Amino acid sequence: MKKICLLFFILAATCAAAQNKDYIISMNGLGSLKLGMSQAEVEKLLNKKILLINSLDTINPFYEDTAKLTYKNIAVQLEFQRNYNVPNQFYMQLIGIRSSSPLCKTATGIGIGTDKLKIIAEYDKYHVNIQPGFYSYYETEKGRGKSTLSILDDAASTMDGSNAYTMVFYLLNKKVVSFELKAKFND
Amino acid sequence: MKKLFPFLFILLSTTAIAQNKDYLLSTDGIGALKLGMPLTELEKLLKTKITLKVINIDSVQLTETIKAKYKGIDVEINLWKKQDNIITVDGIKTSSPLCKTKAGLGIGSTKLQIIASYDGYHIDAKPVFDYDNDKPVKSKTMSTITVKEDEEGYAIIFNLVNNKVVSFEILPIYDDEE
Numbered sequence: 001m002k003k004i005c006l007l008f009f010i011l012a013a014t015c016a017a018a019q020n021k022d023y024i025i026s027m028n029g030l031g032s033l034k035l036g037m038s039q040a041e042v043e044k045l046l047n048k049k050i051l052l053i054n055s056l057d058t059i060n061p062f063y064e065d066t067a068k069l070t071y072k073n074i075a076v077q078l079e080f081q082r083n084y085n086v087p088n089q090f091y092m093q094l095i096g097i098r099s100s101s102p103l104c105k106t107a108t109g110i111g112i113g114t115d116k117l118k119i120i121a122e123y124d125k126y127h128v129n130i131q132p133g134f135y136s137y138y139e140t141e142k143g144r145g146k147s148t149l150s151i152l153d154d155a156a157s158t159m160d161g162s163n164a165y166t167m168v169f170y171l172l173n174k175k176v177v178s179f180e181l182k183a184k185f186n187d
Numbered sequence: 188m189k190k191l192f193p194f195l196f197i198l199l200s201t202t203a204i205a206q207n208k209d210y211l212l213s214t215d216g217i218g219a220l221k222l223g224m225p226l227t228e229l230e231k232l233l234k235t236k237i238t239l240k241v242i243n244i245d246s247v248q249l250t251e252t253i254k255a256k257y258k259g260i261d262v263e264i265n266l267w268k269k270q271d272n273i274i275t276v277d278g279i280k281t282s283s284p285l286c287k288t289k290a291g292l293g294i295g296s297t298k299l300q301i302i303a304s305y306d307g308y309h310i311d312a313k314p315v316f317d318y319d320n321d322k323p324v325k326s327k328t329m330s331t332i333t334v335k336e337d338e339e340g341y342a343i344i345f346n347l348v349n350n351k352v353v354s355f356e357i358l359p360i361y362d363d364e365e
Binding site: 116117120121124125126127128129130131132147152154157158160174 | 298299302303306307308309310311312313314316322323325338350
């Protein structure tokens with residue numbers, strides 16, 4: 001009986017560790033879902049065919065498309081962009097991941113509910129940008145208590161031409177309510 | 188003698204409040220020294236005649252930085268000759284410990300104190316990058332925090348060393364020039 005308990009404990013601990021890894025937020029992705037992956041690679045990882053309407057439309061210049069999907073049982077919104085590797089031939093590349101799952105955390109434990117000042121202290125050496133409202137490139141959702149905190153890596157901060165990554169936290173009353181990981185590829 | 192003490196106390200308090208107002212740091216200036224102020228008003232405030240060495244001498248240059256004393260503190264003032272030929276204050280820089288924001292931020296304040304103090308503002312806190320053959324090299328000690336009320340407009344820039352304020356600048360910031 002003692003041996004079974006020990007085995008069960010090891011099994012449970014291993015599963016928990018693997019699960020945690022699946023939901024680790026980093027600059028370049030969420031668990032095994034990495035920014036820069038092709039649509040085909042994401043489909044293989046999620047074991048699901050993704051329908052991106054804009055990628056089928058080669059007449060209108062719609063370069064981006066989003067899809068709401070499930071990754072390891074959590075809801076995610078993925079943003080894809082056309083990447084032209086040769087003229088007139090493109091593939092859809094993952095450039096954004098958004099989620100509000102409380103399972104997702106950075107390696108140091110930042111996730112849903114984390115306080116604004118804790119994030120700033122944690123990313124002390126990074127470029128931090130704070131804007132009122134839920135800010136996005138397209139529009140800003142204004143509202144009392146809403147703010148957007150972005151952590152930019154050195155490439156995003158200096159726009160030096162290399163691949164740039166930004167981690168965005170959406171805050172309500174100074175606490176994280178959702179997050180988004182963004183990339184700008186220059187290859 | 189007893190009557191003299193309250194009088195002295197009131198006098199000292201009034202002087203201290205007036206002094207604080209003189210050095211109050213805000214997004215539009217330091218005390219009465221304001222961004223956008225015409226040169227003639229600036230001269231009146233500083234009680235000095237400013238001799239320009241660039242503007243009005245070099246016809247191409249429209250900006251100039253001067254060093255001056257404002258209420259006993261050292262300041263650097265950027266001047267700008269606008270299209271209507273009026274010269275105005277376009278930037279102020281100081282490292283005086285007398286200057287403080289309404290919330291008491293000044294020389295020695297920390298990064299977290301600044302960010303906590305300006306809730307609801309546009310804040311950009313970033314390390315300073317030097318360029319070595321066009322390659323950015325991040326400073327290990329120097330950083331800046333830019334605080335604006337709106338996306339564009341007047342801003343306070345706090346210059347920090349080891350996350351503590353060492354000087355401030357007040358500048359107008361438009362578009363993506365920050």
